[in-house]
Amino acid sequence: MTTATIQTDSDFFAEILEDYYAECDEHLTAVRENLLSLESGIGQKKADYALVDDLFRRFHSLKGMSGMVGYEEVAEVAHHLESYLRLLRKEQVTLTAKAYDGLLVGARALEISLVARRQQQQPQNNDSVIALLETMGSAREAASAPGPAADPMALSENVREQLTAAVAAGQRIWQFEFEPSPELAAKGVNVNFIREQFASIGQLIHGAPNVTDTGGISFLFLVASKFTEGQVAEWAGSYLTYQPYETAVSAPPETIHDNGRAPIPETAIATPQTNYVRVDLNRLDDLMQMVGELVIHRARLEDRLDGLRAILPKNQWRALKEINQAIERDLRDLREGVMRTRMVPIGETFARMKFVVRDLVRQSGKQARLEISGQNTEIDKLVVEKMMDPLLHIVRNAISHGLQLPETRQAQGKPAQGTIWLRAKTEGDVVIIQIEDDGQGINADKVAQRGREAGLLLDNEPVTPERILDIICAPGLSTKDEADMAAGRGVGMNVVRQTVEQLGGVMRLDYRPGQGTCFTIELPLTLAIADALIVTVSGQRFAIPQAAVREVLEVDETAVTRFENNEILRHRDAVVPLLRLNRAFCLPPANGRAFALIIGNGLQTAGLVVDRILGLREIVVRAITDPLIRVPGISGATELGDGRAVLILDGAELVVMRNGKRET
Amino acid sequence: MSDNQKPDTYILFELAETNYAVNSQDVQQLEMVDEFTPVPNAPDFVEGVVFLRGQVIPVINLRARFRFEKRPFDQRTRLVVIRDTERVVGFIVDTAREFVTIPAEAIQLPPESVAGMSGRYLDGIATLGNRMILLLNVAEVLKAAEEIELEEIEIEKEGVVS
Numbered sequence: 001m002t003t004a005t006i007q008t009d010s011d012f013f014a015e016i017l018e019d020y021y022a023e024c025d026e027h028l029t030a031v032r033e034n035l036l037s038l039e040s041g042i043g044q045k046k047a048d049y050a051l052v053d054d055l056f057r058r059f060h061s062l063k064g065m066s067g068m069v070g071y072e073e074v075a076e077v078a079h080h081l082e083s084y085l086r087l088l089r090k091e092q093v094t095l096t097a098k099a100y101d102g103l104l105v106g107a108r109a110l111e112i113s114l115v116a117r118r119q120q121q122q123p124q125n126n127d128s129v130i131a132l133l134e135t136m137g138s139a140r141e142a143a144s145a146p147g148p149a150a151d152p153m154a155l156s157e158n159v160r161e162q163l164t165a166a167v168a169a170g171q172r173i174w175q176f177e178f179e180p181s182p183e184l185a186a187k188g189v190n191v192n193f194i195r196e197q198f199a200s201i202g203q204l205i206h207g208a209p210n211v212t213d214t215g216g217i218s219f220l221f222l223v224a225s226k227f228t229e230g231q232v233a234e235w236a237g238s239y240l241t242y243q244p245y246e247t248a249v250s251a252p253p254e255t256i257h258d259n260g261r262a263p264i265p266e267t268a269i270a271t272p273q274t275n276y277v278r279v280d281l282n283r284l285d286d287l288m289q290m291v292g293e294l295v296i297h298r299a300r301l302e303d304r305l306d307g308l309r310a311i312l313p314k315n316q317w318r319a320l321k322e323i324n325q326a327i328e329r330d331l332r333d334l335r336e337g338v339m340r341t342r343m344v345p346i347g348e349t350f351a352r353m354k355f356v357v358r359d360l361v362r363q364s365g366k367q368a369r370l371e372i373s374g375q376n377t378e379i380d381k382l383v384v385e386k387m388m389d390p391l392l393h394i395v396r397n398a399i400s401h402g403l404q405l406p407e408t409r410q411a412q413g414k415p416a417q418g419t420i421w422l423r424a425k426t427e428g429d430v431v432i433i434q435i436e437d438d439g440q441g442i443n444a445d446k447v448a449q450r451g452r453e454a455g456l457l458l459d460n461e462p463v464t465p466e467r468i469l470d471i472i473c474a475p476g477l478s479t480k481d482e483a484d485m486a487a488g489r490g491v492g493m494n495v496v497r498q499t500v501e502q503l504g505g506v507m508r509l510d511y512r513p514g515q516g517t518c519f520t521i522e523l524p525l526t527l528a529i530a531d532a533l534i535v536t537v538s539g540q541r542f543a544i545p546q547a548a549v550r551e552v553l554e555v556d557e558t559a560v561t562r563f564e565n566n567e568i569l570r571h572r573d574a575v576v577p578l579l580r581l582n583r584a585f586c587l588p589p590a591n592g593r594a595f596a597l598i599i600g601n602g603l604q605t606a607g608l609v610v611d612r613i614l615g616l617r618e619i620v621v622r623a624i625t626d627p628l629i630r631v632p633g634i635s636g637a638t639e640l641g642d643g644r645a646v647l648i649l650d651g652a653e654l655v656v657m658r659n660g661k662r663e664t
Numbered sequence: 665m666s667d668n669q670k671p672d673t674y675i676l677f678e679l680a681e682t683n684y685a686v687n688s689q690d691v692q693q694l695e696m697v698d699e700f701t702p703v704p705n706a707p708d709f710v711e712g713v714v715f716l717r718g719q720v721i722p723v724i725n726l727r728a729r730f731r732f733e734k735r736p737f738d739q740r741t742r743l744v745v746i747r748d749t750e751r752v753v754g755f756i757v758d759t760a761r762e763f764v765t766i767p768a769e770a771i772q773l774p775p776e777s778v779a780g781m782s783g784r785y786l787d788g789i790a791t792l793g794n795r796m797i798l799l800l801n802v803a804e805v806l807k808a809a810e811e812i813e814l815e816e817i818e819i820e821k822e823g824v825v826s
Contacts, residue, residue, distance in 0.1 A: 458675065458694070461763035470693060501718035540702065585704030622715075626751060628722040629713055631705045637713060637720040645701040645713045645720055 013209060020069050022278060023156070024114055027058045029348050031107050034058075036354050039100060047088055047095050055103075056085040061156055062110065068208045073126045074113045080133035081106045099136045104355075106133055159206045159222075166224035171202060174225060174232055175245040179218040189239055191219050201225045201235055281381060284342055285531065291335050292530060292547040298327055299652050300604065339380070339526035346424045346433070347375030349384055353395050353422060360399045367406050367417040368399055374424035379431050380527050382618075383503055387433075387523070390496040394435045394519050395420060397493075402439030402517050412514065414438065429525045436518035442511040447471050469509040473497040502639050503527065503620060528621040532648065533597070534640065535610040538587035541646045543619055543638055544597060544608070548651035551598040555609060569596060569607055576607040579654060584633065599651040606655045621648060633657055672767055676797065677744060677760035680732040683797045684757075685766065685790065686744065690802045692752060694760055695743040711756060716745060723754040729805070746802050753806060766790045771799060 034055050041047035063078035081103065087093045106129060113124040155163070163173055178194050198204040202225030209219055222245055227235065229244070236242050302324055309317055350372045357370045379387075398420050403409075406416035423434040444463050451457035451471035461467070475494040500507050505523035532543040533552070553571065560578065561568045567578040576598060582589050596607035619638040624630055635650035674685035675694070693716075700712030700723050709728035713720050723743065727734050740759040745752060771788040787799040 455696075455761075456694075458761055458763040461675075462673075466693075501715065504718045506717055587704065622718070622720050624713070624720050626720075626722050626753065628710055628724070628753070629703050629706055629720070631703055633705075634703065637701070637715070639715050643715060644699060645715045647701060647703065647713075 017069060018280065020065055021114065021118055023065060024062060027062050028107070028111055029351070031055060031058050032351055032355060035103055035107060041095050042097050042100050043094065045094060046091060052085055052089050056082060056089050059085060065156060071117055073123050074110060077106055077109050077113065077126050077129055077133070080130055084133065084136045102132055102136045105129055155206060162205045163222065166203065166205065171224040171226055173245040174223050175243050176221045176223060176236065177218050177241045178221070178239060184239065194239065198223050201227050284338060287338050289531065289547045291331065291338055292545060295331055296548060296652055298324070298331060303656065336526065342381045343378035344381050344384055345376050346379050346384060349388055349391065350375050350422050353391065356392055356395055357399065357420065360396060364399060365405060366399060366403050368403055369417055369419055371419055371421045377424035377426055377431060379523065382527065382529060383523055386499055386503060390499045391435065393496050398435060398437040398439065398517065402437040404440050426525065431523045431525055433521045433523070434518060436516060438516040441513045441515055441517055442468060444468055465509045465511065469507060498643060504622065530619055530621055532617055532619045534614040534617055536612045536614060537581040537585065537610050538590050540587065541614065542649050543646050544649040544651060546616060548599050549597045552613060553596055553598065555594040555596050576605055578607045578609050580609045584657060600655045604655050608654060672765055674764055674766050675744065675760060676762040676764055677742065677757040679726055679757050683795055684800050685797045686746065686800050686802055688763065690746050690748060692745040692747040695745060697737045697741040697743050697756060714754060719752055721752045721754055723756060726755045726757055748802050748806055751806060764792065766792060
């Protein structure tokens with residue numbers, strides 16, 4: 001809503017938002033955990049104080065943070081949740097099942113609203129959720145209190161701690177306001193400039209965008225400084241307005257500071273020490289890209305070395321070769337190391353399944369509990385994200401199709417409550433995830449029958465679990481009406497399998513009639529991931545690692561000089577030899593525009609000519625191992641989500657191919 | 665059947681009006697024929713590559729490989745995915761529908777007259793009812809596939825010399 005007016009400061013705003021989403025994620029993860037634990041407190045006179053208190057604080061933080069970035073629909077829901085928990089915390093109400101559901105609905109609404117915001121969709125309309133929350137306890141009364149939701153200076157606890165610490169260290173806190181304008185921007189005075197300037201007077205602790213009374217945008221900053229008011233006035237000049245900021249005022253009413261003393265900065269020191277740092281995934285990708293470039297440089301070095309073999313004394317050449325090999329080994333380790341920093345524990349994903357199970361159990365009239373093990377197993381961040389939906393699907397299937405109704409189970413001598421096990425573990429280079437249920441298993445005869453009808457199973461072919469898996473994962477085949485709400489949502493088993501395989505993993509199936517079903521998914525611990533340009537040559541798609549491409553330019557055929565078999569493109573002050581990929585690959589020429597991907601350096605420069613650039617994609621690189629398809633210029637293959645293989649171009653090798661052609 | 669012997673079950677497929685069989689142990693799966701990604705500068709009997717179970721595997725057009733006339737794919741065309749030790753490759757065949765048991769006594773060695781070039785691809789010839797079935801030696805077909813280019817070059821050379 002406000003983003004359009006602050007384009008000049010969009011970088012700063014984007015940065016704030018990144019932090020905001022990351023923090024919201026952390027809070028919501030904890031909220032989910034806590035809510036599940038809170039369920040046992042339904043109907044109890046006294047709910048678990050620690051849980052309630054933690055939930056209260058987290059909703060409070062979510063409210064403040066969301067107000068700060070102007071996401072009112074999030075802030076308001078958080079506000080109502082907070083209000084109810086305040087009552088609960090003071091034991092003015094008892095947690096009822098209805099209220100508990102309300103909390104779940106509210107938490108879910110927060111999650112959905114944040115996803116919508118993150119994906120830059122229309123802000124979620126949470127009116128109905130809010131109406132529901134208002135009916136809980138006497139939340140209405142609490143809601144009339146001025147909520148800091150609209151206050152851009154609503155502060156997270158972390159910031160508050162920093163402020164108290166600064167005050168304790170004898171500094172004063174000043175609030176500055178900066179209103180950007182095109183005139184100032186022309187002089188180079190924008191919000192980032194201002195941010196940098198604060199370093200000269202003290203420490204910038206907090207910054208937030210603010211909507212001014214006139215509807216414009218300004219930025220508010222809290223700065224801890226040893227400057228006197230006079231010094232601040234002089235320093236602030238004409239760009240900034242300022243006022244002293246009282247820390248005690250900003251503290252939430254719940255904070256204990258009743259004995260007249262300013263809160264001692266103990267909290268700042270007592271910040272729990274963890275060994276974790278939060279890193280933007282993009283930075284890791286940058287590192288990965290640099291590693292990729294190093295790999296390419298080393299390959300070139302090796303080429304050069306091989307060329308020198310005849311010229312250099314044998315022992316010297318061998319010494320160089322050994323160094324080169326050492327670099328190769330180190331690069332492999334470095335790559336591995338960077339990949340490992342992308343790993344996150346799978347526990348959070350598993351925790352979400354608890355919610356799914358809870359929801360489904362409610363809708364289906366079945367009884368189920370979730371047994372989780374190995375939640376600390378670490379797995380690549382991208383893999384976790386991609387596997388979320390497939391895991392959800394299998395868990396949903398387990399409840400919808402696997403587990404029977406309590407009566408049926410009891411009649412079969414099983415406990416009325418079914419169990420679903422979610423397990424994860426690492427074995428060597430593989431992460432193994434298992435989803436098992438103690439339901440009715442799979443009706444292999446029925447599935448086989450459908451498989452035979454569809455021609456997926458041969459006449460007389462024995463029915464094995466692998467074949468059953470093939471059949472249930474075949475597109476368009478399902479053994480039960482998937483129209484029921486749970487299983488019909490999201491992805492089918494064919495997408496589950498496709499995702500697993502796209503990530504380089506494999507799936508296995510085990511079942512015993514009447515006893516249960518178990519899916520085992522094996523995924524590689526680390527992935528070879530690269531950003532790649534997707535291009536077409538004579539209509540066929542190819543991928544080329546972005547790291548290998550220095551520049552992309554449209555080929556102006558009039559600027560191409562031809563002599564003998566060579567084509568040279570004038571570009572800037574240099575000339576670039578062209579390699580037309582359709583010729584190199586014996587594909588028919590395409591009419592229309594052509595683009596050159598400039599790869600390599602110096603004498604090794606070349607322009608690969610392609611027809612179209614389709615875009616930039618993150619790809620999972622698969623090696624091509626079979627000798628029948630190991631051809632020069634192709635380093636591997638990937639898949640872009642449609643199940644079709646796309647070949648990956650090997651820039652360095654193509655340059656060599658080009659040069660080889662020139663020599664003959 | 666001893667431990668290191670293969671089972672006596674086979675998957676039957678048809679190629680140019682002839683019945684072939686591959687041992688069921690060597691077959692990883694059967695697939696409908698979808699689109700393949702052509703690989704530039706690969707041998708001409710390699711139709712392309714395909715993603716299967718997370719692996720990039722070559723697809724061999726068995727008609728082209730055995731120098732039969734190629735024909736367009738249809739509803740009956742199948743991709744027989746073969747696993748030979750570490751390698752996985754796909755064979756395109758005209759059709760594959762049957763899973764049969766061929767007892768060892770029904771299998772004869774290929775007669776001397778089909779030995780040589782094509783003989784080495786066969787493990788034997790079986791008679792089942794009134795059908796004659798050629799038992800394919802998968803390992804040899806694959807091994808030879810790599811050598812074929814070399815062979816072709818040599819044949820060309822011989823042609824020049826004679």
